[in-house]
Amino acid sequence: MNSRSYSPATSLLLQAWLPVSLIVLWFLLSASSTSAFWPPLTEILSAMGDWALSGELWNDAVYSFTNYFLALFLSLLVGLGFGIAIGLMPKVGRVLDPFLDFLRSLPVVVFVPIIILSLGIGREPKVFLIFLACVWPILLNAIVGVRSIHAGIFEASDAYRIPLRLRIPKVVLVGALPQIVVGVRLAITIGIVMLVVSEMYGATEGIGYFILQSAQRFQLSSAWA
Amino acid sequence: MTRETLTSPVALSATHVSKSFGSGPDRVDVIEDLHLSIRSGDVTCLVGPSGVGKTTLLRLLAGLASPTSGQVSMDGVPITGAVEQIAVVFQDYRGSLMPWMKVLQNVAFPLEGRGVSKSERTSRAAEALAVVGLSDKISSYPWQLSGGMQQRVAIARALAYESPILLMDEPFGSLDAQTRFELEDLVLQLRRDFGITIVVVTHDIDEAVYLGDRVVVVGGRPSRIVDDIDVPLGRERDQITTRAEPAFIQLRSHVLNEIQL
Known part of the structure; x- marks a missing residue:
């Protein structure tokens, strides 16, 4: 609260100088580049323009982000549901904790070939992969969030006989919210990574597919785009 | 004796x-x-x-x-x-009031579980808060109040529960x-x-x-x-x-x- 407040224009400038100058630097350094691996920025932009104009950028983006949001929604549903249930039942938690710790430490990328093999190359395996990566941070943070609620809050809820239908949304969910937000933020980032990775195997459209195709055809300006 | x-x-x-x-x-x-x-x-x-x-x-x-x-x-x-x-007032007021609810909601919340209508919940909670002398703190959060006031809120919650x-x-x-x-x-x-x-x-x-x-x-x-x-x-x-x-x-x-x- 002590910091000076800036006018909107000034604060925009303060936030923007670094990315803007980095882009300018990229432009200047790459302008005369003849390396096939470091195409000039202008070429990357025109490749991006082509991709957009052909309508494929739009198609690829819609396809990818439909998968992404579907998976994120599913992992929220499953992660919060199980997270709250496990968080509320300490005995169940004690039994499950070692398994959860083992499972979350497995890199999801390992499952990519297996899942593509077993679920085929359609939309489902991709949604499932993104879901698999996103559900862990949400689940584990929801469990920690519920456990971090002060014991007195639960005791007061018991004493005043707050029924479960009120207790879950107004006590447990709200009480665990700070930690849940941490989990969701992690999931959002991990999901984007998995989105691209999932489309690099056995895909026929999507952003990851576009990157891989371009790279394999040596159209590096497109891959950068 | x-x-x-x-x-x-x-x-x-x-x-x-x-x-x-x-x-x-x-x-x-x-x-x-x-x-x-x-x-x-x-x-x-x-x-x-x-x-x-x-x-x-x-x-x-x-x-x-x-x-x-x-x-x-x-x-x-x-x-x-x-x-x-039976209503209960706990030793640890910091832990027993919900920090995400304002004072009035804290006092009215147990009544919601009993199925009391919203308008009655609010008026009963306001009444209870008046008894403990906190009518002016209705829309504060518990953590904004002193320890004594927080314990008054806990007492009001018990009181509103009737x-x-x-x-x-x-x-x-x-x-x-x-x-x-x-x-x-x-x-x-x-x-x-x-x-x-x-x-x-x-x-x-x-x-x-x-x-x-x-x-x-x-x-x-x-x-x-x-x-x-x-x-x-x-x-x-x-x-x-x-x-x-x-x-x-x-x-x-x-x-x-x-x-x-």
Whole structure:
């Protein structure tokens, strides 16, 4: 609260100088580049323009982000549901904790070939992969969030006989919210990574597919785009 | 000084109640074969040294814990869980009010679980807050208030719940002396104005004698009732004159002696 407040224009400038100058630097350094691996920025932009104009950028983006949001929604549903249930039942938690710790430490990328093999190359395996990566941070943070609620809050809820239908949304969910937000933020980032990775195997459209195709055809300006 | 005859009907009673935690060699017996009858309309103070199982006893009376053996009953009906007729004020007000709800919502929330309509919830909560003198803090968050005010909110929550019995666990333990005096008088006011049966658990002998119509001394390991005293100070108490009365001083020494045994 002590910091000076800036006018909107000034604060925009303060936030923007670094990315803007980095882009300018990229432009200047790459302008005369003849390396096939470091195409000039202008070429990357025109490749991006082509991709957009052909309508494929739009198609690829819609396809990818439909998968992404579907998976994120599913992992929220499953992660919060199980997270709250496990968080509320300490005995169940004690039994499950070692398994959860083992499972979350497995890199999801390992499952990519297996899942593509077993679920085929359609939309489902991709949604499932993104879901698999996103559900862990949400689940584990929801469990920690519920456990971090002060014991007195639960005791007061018991004493005043707050029924479960009120207790879950107004006590447990709200009480665990700070930690849940941490989990969701992690999931959002991990999901984007998995989105691209999932489309690099056995895909026929999507952003990851576009990157891989371009790279394999040596159209590096497109891959950068 | 133990009395056998009951002048008022029994509101809450514990018969042959024992409570132990753990099992095998780690087993700890906290309470053993305890008998206690809380008379309706009384302020009953359970006093004893720290770690003697007073909080456990209160949780048993509230139905928040179940006895290892024996029975707690209210008006003759066994208690197996929390009941509508009993409201509780906890020692740790910071932990028992919901920090994400404003004061009014905190007080009204238990009524929502009972299915009370929204407008009635709000008016009952506002009324209860007026009784504890917090009408102007309705839309603050609990953590914005002082400790004494937070405990007033907890009392208002109990009051809005409109239970005939109020159990308080070391309610003023972490408050400063002035605030404690004010809240003690608030408790007496609740008994006078609303006829609520109140049970206060405390380690503070002065507080027990000042508040109580009856002081029950708990001690030993496992705990039992050491003494059960009717306080001969009348129903009207005053922080200055009551505490100066010879009967007050005599009783306080008597209880202190028993606790130090």
